[in-house]
Amino acid sequence: MENIAAGEEYLILAHRPFPEAQPYAETGPIFLHRRECEAAAPSGDLPQILRQSEEYILRGYGADQRIRYGSGKVVSRAQMISYATALLGDPETAFVHVRSASNNCYQARIERA
Numbered sequence: 001m002e003n004i005a006a007g008e009e010y011l012i013l014a015h016r017p018f019p020e021a022q023p024y025a026e027t028g029p030i031f032l033h034r035r036e037c038e039a040a041a042p043s044g045d046l047p048q049i050l051r052q053s054e055e056y057i058l059r060g061y062g063a064d065q066r067i068r069y070g071s072g073k074v075v076s077r078a079q080m081i082s083y084a085t086a087l088l089g090d091p092e093t094a095f096v097h098v099r100s101a102s103n104n105c106y107q108a109r110i111e112r113a
Contacts, residue, residue, distance in 0.1 A: 010032060055075065056100065060087040061097065096109070096110040097110075
């Protein structure tokens with residue numbers, strides 16, 4: 001997984017990272033390489049795409065796909081893994097979304113291993 005280089009062809013699609021429409025199911029743009037590229041391999045480290053900015057919004061969601069109020073927080077890149085780990089330490093949190101701190105764009109979903 002890598003950023004799209006200047007001048008490279010890409011696709012822009014509307015993406016809703018939830019299985020069905022509901023009040024918390026935000027839809028936003030995602031940018032994809034037009035060419036085929038490899039997905040990031042699972043690891044305990046941040047993928048390259050999440051090393052681009054200094055701050056991100058992390059937000060926990062329940063199994064019902066609803067925001068867990070009080071879980072959303074702007075964190076530095078250095079705090080991302082520890083805060084996601086803390087959110088997932090609560091059994092009521094099913095997954096965590098990582099979003100851009102500047103534009104609220106969806107970046108990734110973090111789940112328990």
